[in-house]
Amino acid sequence: MTQTRVINLSVFFFTFIFINISCSQGCSDAGVCSATQYTNHTNSQESIHSFTYTQSVGLGDKNVLIVGGVFSYRIQALKNISLGISLPYSLTSGNLGTTYGIGDIIINANSRLYHSQKNDIYLFIAGKIASNNANKHLENQPLPMAYQQSSGTNDFIVAINWSHGDWFFASGYQTALNANGNEFLASNFPKGSLAESYHSSAYLKRGDDIMIRAQKIFNLKSGSRIKAGILPIFRIQEDEIKVNNVYEKVEKSSGLTLNLYLGWMHKITEKISGELQLAAPPITREVRVDGTTRTFVVNYIFKF
Secondary structure (H helix, E strand, O other): OOHHHHHHHHHHHHHHHHHHHOOOOOOOOOOHHHHHHHHOOOOOOOOOEEEEEEEEEEEOHHHOEEEEEEEEEEEEEEOOEEEEEEEEEEEEEEOOEEEEEEOOEEEEEEEEEEEOOOEEEEEEEEEEEOOOOOOOEEOOEEOOHHHOOOOOOOEEEEEEEEEEOOEEEEEEEEEEOOOOOOOOOHHHOOOOOOHHHOOOOOOOEOOOEEEEEEEEEEEOOOOOEEEEEEEEEEEOOOOEEEEOOEEEEOOOOOEEEEEEEEEEEEEOOOOOEEEEEEEEEEEOOOOOOOOOOOOEEEEEEEEO
């Protein structure tokens, strides 16, 4: 594929995404696709120690602005095993107010199961540790999940990742091990109020997610690279919330969210690389009570 064609496709993709921003929901996730991105290596020569900082900006439910960052560290502990940890933070601002703080910590291990000249297969296992119970308040009123920095749950994540030349494929599964402590019920607020328009999320039990990723790298003459990918996430059970001390299923909260993303990767110095990413969803689940709704996300990643 020529460089001109790659650039034309990139322009089309960005245009397609911004058209969808006005009518789409969803782009973020509860952890499984962002966690498995750590193993999406595009350089065969990995350092023993690597540090990554990701700065992101996105729009969430009711056009809530979410600005955040993630600090990550990875060590090649053994020849075929690497260990990693990530610590996120974010600031959320919308029509109910502003919150900020540390998000959920992800600790992970990545083990190479198979290696050949063009193929690498990895087993990825991670645990997501809640930084709080997802029950922040403003003016003594509970806030919906869109304003929470934590999901409030401890999660288990497992994935299989396959690199084949310029192609990358992944399949992952995530399950929450507990309900959170969020107390927000829209029915407790007056009809027509700002808070009443958000989805109830009291003591949320999140359904399990299955993720699939397919990605292609395009090498440019300048030495930089473009990657384009598709990332469907399936919520395989409906979420549940507690109303009057009884759990009830949230209708239309299961189903597919389809994310498309594009990235431009380039070297800054011999030991520092950068990546600009843009992602948005043309297809989403109809009801998302877990606060992961995004109309779009823009990331810039520094890797040391």
